[in-house]
Amino acid sequence: MGAEHVDEPGWERVSLRQLLFAEYDIAFSVIGRAWQYIHFLRTHQFCGQCGAKTERVDWEMAMHCHRCQHRSYPRVSPCIIVSIHDNEKILLAKGVRHRESNMYSTLAGFVESGESLEQAVHREVFEEVGVKVKNLRYYNSQPWPFPHSLMVGFVAEYDEGEIRCQENEIDDAQWFDIDALPTIPPKVSIAGQLIAETVSLIGDK
Numbered sequence: 742m743g744a745e746h747v748d749e750p751g752w753e754r755v756s757l758r759q760l761l762f763a764e765y766d767i768a769f770s771v772i773g774r775a776w777q778y779i780h781f782l783r784t785h786q787f788c789g790q791c792g793a794k795t796e797r798v799d800w801e802m803a804m805h806c807h808r809c810q811h812r813s814y815p816r817v818s819p820c821i822i823v824s825i826h827d828n829e830k831i832l833l834a835k836g837v838r839h840r841e842s843n844m845y846s847t848l849a850g851f852v853e854s855g856e857s858l859e860q861a862v863h864r865e866v867f868e869e870v871g872v873k874v875k876n877l878r879y880y881n882s883q884p885w886p887f888p889h890s891l892m893v894g895f896v897a898e899y900d901e902g903e904i905r906c907q908e909n910e911i912d913d914a915q916w917f918d919i920d921a922l923p924t925i926p927p928k929v930s931i932a933g934q935l936i937a938e939t940v941s942l943i944g945d946k
């Protein structure tokens with residue numbers, strides 16, 4: 742994992758993303774947690790407040806500074822992810838990072854300080870595609886260890902506005918018919934699950 746080297750014969754280095762999309766015996770959540778702990782320990786070797794060397798706490802997952810008593814815990818970054826529908830159609834966007842793979846997905850973004858999850862949904866949707874949404878419904882959540890996100894999924898109804906893509910973030914966004922979907926993320930990801938949920942919602946109407 743990461744910078745640690747394993748040179749044992751018969752061992753193979755695989756990335757976290759490879760593990761996510763492969764079916765190994767060890768649950769992805771266990772490996773994801775291990776990766777987040779390693780990332781935490783590696784990035785908190787010194788106190789963020791006074792700069793002294795920190796030490797691992799032996800009874801909880803934390804790094805402690807014995808000079809100023811500041812204690813750090815593994816970081817978890819909440820990130821909203823939202824699927825938007827309007828009658829028979831679903832709004833999907835292609836981020837600039839997916840320009841080559843041509844994959845369309847739900848909208849997502851980090852929650853800012855002082856913001857509720859719902860406020861983050863409204864802000865992100867408006868920033869990324871320029872539309873307003875209503876009737877948010879919580880769907881589910883998924884830890885996403887790249888490196889420490891917690892994806893919080895919502896389904897929302899379109900309210901008003903024309904699609905206007907955010908420069909440098911969104912390459913394209915469109916309303917799609919559920920029987921003519923573009924390339925979308927696999928169902929191991931919450932994005933894929935949200936799209937499937939929205940498609941079945943529309944299909945039930």
Ligand SMILES: [Zn+2]
Binds near residue numbers: 788790793808810811
């Ligand atoms: Zn300190």
